[in-house]
Amino acid sequence: MLEIKNLHVKLEEEEKQILKGVDLTVEAGKVHAIMGPNGSGKSTLSYVLSGRDGYEVTEGSATLDGADLLEMEPEERAAAGLFLAFQYPVEIPGVGNMTFLRTAVNAQRKARGEEELSAADFLKLVREKAKSLKIDADMLKRPVNVGFSGGEKKRNEILQMAMLEPKMCILDETDSGLDVDAMKLVAEGVNALRDEGRGFLVITHYQRLLDHIKPDVVHIMADGRIVKTGGPELALEVENNGYADILAEVN
Amino acid sequence: MALPDVKQSATEARLATLRMPEAGCTRDAREAALARLRAMGLPGRRDEYWKYTRPDTLISPEAPKAEVFHTDEPMVFDGFDRLKIVFVDGVFSPEDSDDLTLEGVSIDRLEDICCKDIHWAKQLYGVLEERGQTPVQRPLAALNTAFAQDGVAIHVTGKPSKPISLIYRHDSESSDAILHHVIRVESGAEVTILENGPAASRFNKCIEIDIADGGTLHHVRAQGRDHQRRAATHMFTRLGKDSVYKSFTLTVNGVLTRNEQVVELTGDDAVAHVAGACVGDGDFHHDDTVFITHDAVNCESRQVFKKVLRNGATGVFQGKILVKEGAQKTDGYQISQSLLLDDDSQFLAKPELEIYADDVACSHGSTSGAIDETALFYLRSRGVPAKEATNMLTLAFLAEAVEEIEDEALAEDIVSRLEGWLARHS
Numbered sequence: 001m002l003e004i005k006n007l008h009v010k011l012e013e014e015e016k017q018i019l020k021g022v023d024l025t026v027e028a029g030k031v032h033a034i035m036g037p038n039g040s041g042k043s044t045l046s047y048v049l050s051g052r053d054g055y056e057v058t059e060g061s062a063t064l065d066g067a068d069l070l071e072m073e074p075e076e077r078a079a080a081g082l083f084l085a086f087q088y089p090v091e092i093p094g095v096g097n098m099t100f101l102r103t104a105v106n107a108q109r110k111a112r113g114e115e116e117l118s119a120a121d122f123l124k125l126v127r128e129k130a131k132s133l134k135i136d137a138d139m140l141k142r143p144v145n146v147g148f149s150g151g152e153k154k155r156n157e158i159l160q161m162a163m164l165e166p167k168m169c170i171l172d173e174t175d176s177g178l179d180v181d182a183m184k185l186v187a188e189g190v191n192a193l194r195d196e197g198r199g200f201l202v203i204t205h206y207q208r209l210l211d212h213i214k215p216d217v218v219h220i221m222a223d224g225r226i227v228k229t230g231g232p233e234l235a236l237e238v239e240n241n242g243y244a245d246i247l248a249e250v251n
Numbered sequence: 252m253a254l255p256d257v258k259q260s261a262t263e264a265r266l267a268t269l270r271m272p273e274a275g276c277t278r279d280a281r282e283a284a285l286a287r288l289r290a291m292g293l294p295g296r297r298d299e300y301w302k303y304t305r306p307d308t309l310i311s312p313e314a315p316k317a318e319v320f321h322t323d324e325p326m327v328f329d330g331f332d333r334l335k336i337v338f339v340d341g342v343f344s345p346e347d348s349d350d351l352t353l354e355g356v357s358i359d360r361l362e363d364i365c366c367k368d369i370h371w372a373k374q375l376y377g378v379l380e381e382r383g384q385t386p387v388q389r390p391l392a393a394l395n396t397a398f399a400q401d402g403v404a405i406h407v408t409g410k411p412s413k414p415i416s417l418i419y420r421h422d423s424e425s426s427d428a429i430l431h432h433v434i435r436v437e438s439g440a441e442v443t444i445l446e447n448g449p450a451a452s453r454f455n456k457c458i459e460i461d462i463a464d465g466g467t468l469h470h471v472r473a474q475g476r477d478h479q480r481r482a483a484t485h486m487f488t489r490l491g492k493d494s495v496y497k498s499f500t501l502t503v504n505g506v507l508t509r510n511e512q513v514v515e516l517t518g519d520d521a522v523a524h525v526a527g528a529c530v531g532d533g534d535f536h537h538d539d540t541v542f543i544t545h546d547a548v549n550c551e552s553r554q555v556f557k558k559v560l561r562n563g564a565t566g567v568f569q570g571k572i573l574v575k576e577g578a579q580k581t582d583g584y585q586i587s588q589s590l591l592l593d594d595d596s597q598f599l600a601k602p603e604l605e606i607y608a609d610d611v612a613c614s615h616g617s618t619s620g621a622i623d624e625t626a627l628f629y630l631r632s633r634g635v636p637a638k639e640a641t642n643m644l645t646l647a648f649l650a651e652a653v654e655e656i657e658d659e660a661l662a663e664d665i666v667s668r669l670e671g672w673l674a675r676h677s
Contacts, residue, residue, distance in 0.1 A: 050632050078634035090629040094647025100630070105642065108634035143647075160633060177453065 001199045002026040002049075002168050007060035009041075009048050018044045020224035024201075026168065031200040033210055035141035035235060036221035037243045039092035042203045043087060045221075046172040050084040051077050064168055078104075079111035081167030085157040085174050092144040094176070097156070100144050101126060129162045133189050151182035162185055168194070170201045187212030207239035220246055258292035261310060262390075265293055269398045276365035280377035284396035287381065291388045300387055303567040303599040304509055309391060309483045314427035314453035317479035317506075327447050327473040327501075327668055331660070333416035334358075340421060340451050341428020343401050347420075353547040355409025356442060361431060371461075372404035375433045379459040379487035383513040387542060392485040392511070395457040399431030407442040407466070414443035415472060420451030421477055424523040426594035432458045434464035436494070443658070444468065449475030451504070453619075454482040464491040464518055470498040471661050473668060474505060478641050481507040492518030492547070499656045501665050502529035502537055503672045509538040516543070516550040516578075526655035527556040528665075530645075530672050531564035531596075538567035539587075545578040545611075554585040557652040559645055560596035561676070571603040571608040574611050583613035589644045590648045591621055 002025065009019040018041045026032045038040050048055050049062055051074035064080055072080065083185065092100070099124055106116040117125070133155045144176060145153050154174055171190070175183050190213050194200070199213045202213055210218075210232065218234040219226045222243070227250040228234065254262070266288075271281055294306040308315050336358070337347035343360055353359040364372040377396040383389060405415060417432070428451035436442060440463075450456070462468055474482065482505060488496050502508055514523045529537045543552045558566035568587035589598030600617040622644055630640035646669060653669075656662040 052628050052632075073637065074628060074631035075634050075636045075640075077631055084632055086629070090626050092626050092629070092644070092647060094650035095643055100633070100643075102634055103639070104630075104633035107636060107639065111636075113633065163634065 001028045001062055002062070002201065004062045005060050007048070007062060007089050008058045009055050010042060010058055012054050012056045018055075018224055019048070022224070022226060024219065024226055026199040026201055028167070028199050029196040030216045031194065031202060031213060032217045032219065033202045033204060033215040033235060034134060034219045034221050035204060035238055041114045041224045042221055043172055046084055046170045047134055049170060050074060050082060074105065076111070077115060078164070079108045080168075083161050083164055083166035083169045085154075085161060085169065086172045087173040087176060089153040089157050090148045093146050095144050097142055097144050098126065098140045101160065101163055102162070126163060132192065133158055133159050133162070134185060150177035151179065154178060154182065154186050155189070158186055162189065162193060167197065168199045168201070170203070172203045173205065174202070175204055175206060183209060184212060207235040210235045222247055222250070254418065256553070258295050259371040261295065262289065262293045264312050271398055272362070272400060273440070274362060274365065276373050277361075277376050281397045282468075282526060284377055284380070284393045287384060287671055288390055288393040290399060291390050291393070292389050292669045293394070298571070300540070303657035304536065308481055308507060309453070309509065314425060315479075315481065316424045317421070317452035317477060317481070318424055319421055320449070320477040322476070327664060328416060328445050329429045330664070331416075333414045333445060334411075335416050335418055337418045337420060338428070338430060338450065339402055339428055340423050340426035341454070344675070348556055351375075353411050353413070354443045355407065355411040355440065357406045357408070361399065361404060361433075363405050369404055369406070371406060371435050372433050375435060375461055376431075379461065379489055380457060380485070382489075383485070383503070383542075383673060388407040389511060391483045392457050392487070395429055395431055395455050395485065399429045399457070401487060402431040402433070404433045405442075405444070406437075407440040410441045414445045416445040416447075418535060419446070419448035419454070420474070421449040421451055421475070421480065424452060424484065427453045429455045430457070434458065434460045434468070436460070436462045436468050438463040439465045441467040442469070444470045446470070446472040447475065449480040450482065450557065454480065454484070456482070456484045457541050458486045459645040460486065460488040460496070462490050462496055463495045463659070466491065468497075469657060471656055471665070472495075472499070473501040473665065474503070474508060478504050478506060480505050480577075483509045485511045485513065487513045488523070489515045489517055490521040490523055491561045494518060495522045497524045497655065498526065499652070499665070500527040501607060501668060502527070503668060504529075504535065505537070506534055507536050508542065509640040511540045512542070514541075514543045514552065516545050516547055516552065519548045519550065521547065521550045523551070523598045524555070525653055526553070526652045527567065528557050528649045528652040528669070530559040530669065531561070531566065532676050533562045534569070535560075535564040537565070539570070541570040543572050545574045545581045545583065546573070547578060549580040551582040552579070552584070554587070554653070555652045555655055556587040557649045558589040558598060559592065559649065560589055560598060561592035563598070564594040565597045568598075568600045568617070569600070570615070571605065572610050572613055572615070574613065575608040578605040578608045579610040581608060581611040581613065583611065585615040586651070587617045588648070589619045590645060595620065604651065638677050642670075642677060645673060646670065
């Protein structure tokens with residue numbers, strides 16, 4: 001589904017190479033996790049895939065179901081089925097959460113040539129999904145992420161994911177800033193979306209999120225490359241011994 | 252002190268084209284205003300108060316021509332039950348207006364206040380304008396008092412069931428209109444005044460508003476879509492104890508607009524909110540000049556001005572809060588912000604505070620910036636196309652000003668106007 005080949009990325013403004021040849025394939029129905037020390041390029045990978053400005057791809061490719069992601073505008077990537085749950089969800093004063101969700105859902109449907117959801121159908125759907133994430137009516141009415149706690153912001157990301165039903169979900173440090181209960185709630189939201197047709201790429205520092213979202217494959221990223229790939233046991237190894245052993249081993 | 256020659260000749264050249272109406276009982280006020288005007292002269296480019304806005308075309312003997320804009324689209328406030336008072340190129344049009352009787356309010360044409368002996372109006376005409384001439388001179392308002400051709404006197408004694416809607420139609424491409432309204436809101440009375448329309452090729456309008464203790468006046472204005480029109484407007488408002496004044500102005504077009512609001516809080520616990528949203532494209536120049544004087548205890552004032560500018564448009568904000576000695580517990584807030592959609596547009600702001608009391612809370616802020624790229628990316632990453640996302644963020648930027656309108660239906664109508672502008676200009 002998501003195929004990344006030999007991806008090299010530098011910062012647009014300066015001569016700093018961040019990704020130095022990332023190879024990664026995520027199959028439909030699978031959950032892949034990427035772990036790695038600070039500065040290894042994990043978040044850059046998520047931004048480049050979703051189309052954020054400021055990065056230049058110098059080599060390599062990234063495709064979603066065969067379509068070239070790197071050629072698309074961010075909104076086209078979204079319509080093609082890519083979703084990034086932000087590490088730091090953005091606050092947008094003046095834009096109601098509900099208005100935002102509805103605009104996004106309908107913009108994607110329109111881009112795919114599908115009929116837009118009626119106000120009533122949308123409302124029914126959003127209420128149902130919000131309930132399972134313990135998002136109350138007040139949070140839906142408030143401006144996007146404004147005044148939300150860390151946990152509320154992350155739950156709001158998962159709500160967007162549930163509403164948009166993407167094919168490929170990237171979660172960028174979704175566990176950061178969450179207490180155990182909030183993490184469980186978010187993980188349940190993610191697990192509810194797991195199905196045969198959907199791929200996940202979960203970026204995290206810590207193994208604990210992976211206790212709740214069980215990965216099929218774990219990758220270790222360091223210095224702009226995937227340096228080791230294994231099963232869920234690899235995450236436990238990191239948790240017990242840190243990255244030093246693995247990095248020493250691959251170097 | 253004698254006026255500089257240039258100023259005096261410019262003033263006399265303009266006066267030569269004007270004729271003072273007969274208007275018996277307002278004659279003294281008009282003559283006094285003319286004397287004030289002659290003493291100060293019309294504004295010139297070197298005047299500090301006109302530093303950011305060139306007054307040339309507002310004071311020229313003839314009004315520059317302005318094409319009349321035609322549209323079949325519904326006008327702002329169309330769907331609202333209201334009492335319509337229509338002026339065409341600055342002249343009252345009885346056939347286009349509603350019957351002026353409504354419970355809780357009496358409405359008369361300015362020219363009738365003498366024969367009908369309407370005391371309050373005779374006593375108010377020109378008075379607040381004159382008070383508003385210090386400490387800053389406003390010569391175009393004095394000119395208005397002296398030469399106003401038409402206008403209405405609105406006396407609010409109760410709570411009329413619907414808004415009073417002043418509609419300014421523009422029919423002639425060389426019209427030069429001067430309107431002067433006086434409004435008195437009695438104790439405990441409450442009214443909503445709506446204004447819309449381009450009015451004329453050049454429009455000089457003055458409203459004097461006197462709100463008695465416990466009175467409330469809501470004002471919502473939309474200034475018309477004619478691109479080439481010019482307007483200089485003044486609102487002079489005096490508030491008594493426990494009274495409320497809330498004013499909002501939308502400007503979506505016009506080559507030159509100068510809106511001055513002069514507010515005086517003279518009774519304790521009074522509240523005055525003045526807000527504006529404008530969106531300008533190209534040779535649009537929009538100036539909001541506000542002067543709020545706190546002269547009583549525990550009063551609240553808010554100024555919220557938001558401007559969206561593109562393709563070389565210019566926005567100006569000059570706002571002042573003056574807290575007089577003894578005006579303790581004043582709560583003054585002022586914010587002026589611009590969203591510049593390109594590098595060619597500019598926003599010029601002069602926020603001022605002058606405080607002579609020691610127990611007050613006053614804050615002011617002024618910012619100028621581009622669209623928030625992080626927010627834009629966030630919206631786009633959810634599938635919202637760039638243009639639509641930009642429009643959403645633009646409306647969000649304007650929201651704080653629009654939210655100053657208390658009536659939700661009116662606020663929605665204003666938002667739909669803004670959406671229309673964004674759709675036409677993106």
